[in-house]
Amino acid sequence: MIELFAKNLPREILFQLTSEFNNKMKETRYLLGKYNYSQLTVDKDLNLIEFLLALSIFYRRVVANIDAAAGFSKNVFNISSAEAIKIGGYNLTIKEKDRMTAMVYKFHAILSNNRVPKRILEYEDGHQFLRAVSEYKRKIENIN
Amino acid sequence: MGAFELSADEAIRILKDDVEAFLSDNRAFFANQGKKLNSYFEMACYNHIVNYYKKQDYLVQVENLISKQFRYKLSTSGYPENFSFFRVIKNTTQVESVEFEIHHNLCIQSGVDRTIFLTPDIAVVNASSIVHDSEHYLCGFKKKFCYAKNEDVQTFCEVKQYNPFPELLYSFMGLYSELYPHNSNEAETDKVPKHIAPSLIISGKGNLHTDKIKMSLESRGDLNILFDVFQQGKFIFNISVSSQMKQVYARNYSTRTPLILDSANVPSDEKDELPF
Numbered sequence: 172m173i174e175l176f177a178k179n180l181p182r183e184i185l186f187q188l189t190s191e192f193n194n195k196m197k198e199t200r201y202l203l204g205k206y207n208y209s210q211l212t213v214d215k216d217l218n219l220i221e222f223l224l225a226l227s228i229f230y231r232r233v234v235a236n237i238d239a240a241a242g243f244s245k246n247v248f249n250i251s252s253a254e255a256i257k258i259g260g261y262n263l264t265i266k267e268k269d270r271m272t273a274m275v276y277k278f279h280a281i282l283s284n285n286r287v288p289k290r291i292l293e294y295e296d297g298h299q300f301l302r303a304v305s306e307y308k309r310k311i312e313n314i315n
Numbered sequence: 316m317g318a319f320e321l322s323a324d325e326a327i328r329i330l331k332d333d334v335e336a337f338l339s340d341n342r343a344f345f346a347n348q349g350k351k352l353n354s355y356f357e358m359a360c361y362n363h364i365v366n367y368y369k370k371q372d373y374l375v376q377v378e379n380l381i382s383k384q385f386r387y388k389l390s391t392s393g394y395p396e397n398f399s400f401f402r403v404i405k406n407t408t409q410v411e412s413v414e415f416e417i418h419h420n421l422c423i424q425s426g427v428d429r430t431i432f433l434t435p436d437i438a439v440v441n442a443s444s445i446v447h448d449s450e451h452y453l454c455g456f457k458k459k460f461c462y463a464k465n466e467d468v469q470t471f472c473e474v475k476q477y478n479p480f481p482e483l484l485y486s487f488m489g490l491y492s493e494l495y496p497h498n499s500n501e502a503e504t505d506k507v508p509k510h511i512a513p514s515l516i517i518s519g520k521g522n523l524h525t526d527k528i529k530m531s532l533e534s535r536g537d538l539n540i541l542f543d544v545f546q547q548g549k550f551i552f553n554i555s556v557s558s559q560m561k562q563v564y565a566r567n568y569s570t571r572t573p574l575i576l577d578s579a580n581v582p583s584d585e586k587d588e589l590p591f
Contacts, residue, residue: 240355
């Protein structure tokens with residue numbers, strides 16, 4: 172599932188994301204086997220759990236970092252006459268910063284439109300993640 | 316068809332479709348940004364430190380723009396004069412002001428052994444205090460060595476994009492004891508400016524064990540170990556909640572004539588807004 176998110180990223184990041192996803196899935200399967208999360212079962216909901224876990228890892232490793240770069244550049248552009256931030260061989264221009272901001276906004280808009288709570292992205296451990304997924308599933312089943 | 320008429324399975328399918336379309340629309344963007352992602356968290360922390368001073372009524376200026384570019388120092392190599400940094404200035408009284416510089420990847424002299432140098436990710440040093448030593452390397456070697464003397468260092472931060480684990484926390488203690496061998500929080504007056512105490516900034520959240528280590532290490536000196544800065548950074552570094560963080564008094568700093576604030580230089584409210 173993580174390949175869906177990581178396929179356009181460089182190998183090094185792909186490796187980080189895949190490794191984190193595999194580790195977290197191991198923990199998730201263990202927790203699902205040991206504890207009862209009212210709305211979730213391994214057989215029925217594995218696909219949803221995998222998707223949301225991959226989404227959360229993508230958010231933490233990619234979207235949040237891009238948001239951070241946009242924040243830094245916004246600060247620099249606001250208080251100076253700089254037209255770009257040179258990071259090694261890459262120029263982060265005002266236009267690029269706006270693109271980053273728009274991308275982050277769009278990502279959050281998708282989550283908001285689909286009623287995905289922020290807790291699914293910002294959990295502290297596997298237990299909290301599964302509780303957030305369980306709550307999300309209950310919410311969409313009740314609404315619909 | 317409205318969302319309220321959909322089944323749960325259908326709602327989940329729509330979420331997946333939306334995310335897939337988003338990833339597909341931005342695939343070139345992600346491919347382009349991918350290699351730089353690991354630098355961005357350090358950038359965010361640099362930004363938090365700068366905003367911390369801004370919230371304490373310092374005037375923040377960007378220094379050393381080169382060809383209208385802010386040159387971000389990605390690694391420990393390179394001369395500081397080839398990179399941009401932030402200068403923070405504050406009028407402490409009617410007759411004097413203080414001035415510091417916030418650098419990224421600046422080499423710092425050890426406070427224990429003057430021949431040892433280390434490079435924390437972020438350093439706050441006295442203004443115009445960088446030493447350019449052309450005799451540091453062997454004779455005949457044209458390269459110079461640039462660093463800040465230990466006595467000119469106000470504070471420093473080390474940034475790690477990991478989840479906290481014991482060895483990571485203890486490795487910071489080595490850096491701390493080398494670069495900050497003194498405790499400066501002795502009785503001082505309110506007029507002395509404060510800085511964030513030397514800090515280890517970690518992106519991930521702690522667990523029971525690392526939380527215990529954090530508490531223990533923080534009780535041993537003027538230092539902060541900050542977890543979960545990924546999510547909580549803007550709250551942790553906000554001055555209104557800075558009681559979460561230890562601060563240290565500035566040392567060995569010089570005062571200057573007060574800065575006459577030009578209204579054109581003062582960021583507007585809109586500009587002052589936190590970027591996150």
